[in-house]
Amino acid sequence: MKRVALIGSGNVFFKDEGIGLYGAKYIKENYEFTPNIEIVDGGTLGFKLMPLLQEFDEVIIINTASDGNSKVGDITIKTTDEFLDGTLIKKTANEVEIAEMLQICSLAEKMAQTTVISIVPEDIVAVEVALSPNLRDSWEKYIEITLEKLKSLDIKVQKKENEFSLEKILDVFANPSIEHSRGF
Numbered sequence: 001m002k003r004v005a006l007i008g009s010g011n012v013f014f015k016d017e018g019i020g021l022y023g024a025k026y027i028k029e030n031y032e033f034t035p036n037i038e039i040v041d042g043g044t045l046g047f048k049l050m051p052l053l054q055e056f057d058e059v060i061i062i063n064t065a066s067d068g069n070s071k072v073g074d075i076t077i078k079t080t081d082e083f084l085d086g087t088l089i090k091k092t093a094n095e096v097e098i099a100e101m102l103q104i105c106s107l108a109e110k111m112a113q114t115t116v117i118s119i120v121p122e123d124i125v126a127v128e129v130a131l132s133p134n135l136r137d138s139w140e141k142y143i144e145i146t147l148e149k150l151k152s153l154d155i156k157v158q159k160k161e162n163e164f165s166l167e168k169i170l171d172v173f174a175n176p177s178i179e180h181s182r183g184f
Helices: 015-030 046-055 093-106 133-152 166-174
Strands: 004-009 031-034 038-043 058-064 075-079 113-119 156-159
Touching: 004 015, 004 046, 004 133, 015 031, 015 038, 015 058, 015 133, 015 166, 038 046, 046 093, 058 133, 075 133, 113 133, 133 156
Parallel strands: 004 038, 004 058, 058 113
Antiparallel strands: 031 156, 075 113
């Protein structure tokens, strides 16, 4: 059986930069999976991303990515090869770290099939746990695309009864506590 990880990546303190973490937390709280998958708070993992890329068979990373040819809210899906082809604009430390880890791990004997689902942010400068209106408008599509990728890996996705809303997710990250696993 394939081991699958969904990694939410980004920095919740810089507004839209946190959407990968918000998305992973939202999926973790609102869905069940058969077979089970690992949902990981990737934050700004850097080198700590390396073992995850080698431990799992499939890895899906959700994050933001700058793109000079796309507009705010556009969503891209890239495989490792596409992500490493050198055409991505890397404006944040998070984008650079993911690219570096994929490059390093691509040289290793074992590396997960990796898919990076990115959304173009509007504001990654404001120090705020929030999403810009344009990213809120793209939220459902961002989640849907991520769930569709999981389904394409023969993972059954079941929605839980009670919804844990985006507003609750933002509140948990804005007010981390032990009760809420410090956000994740």
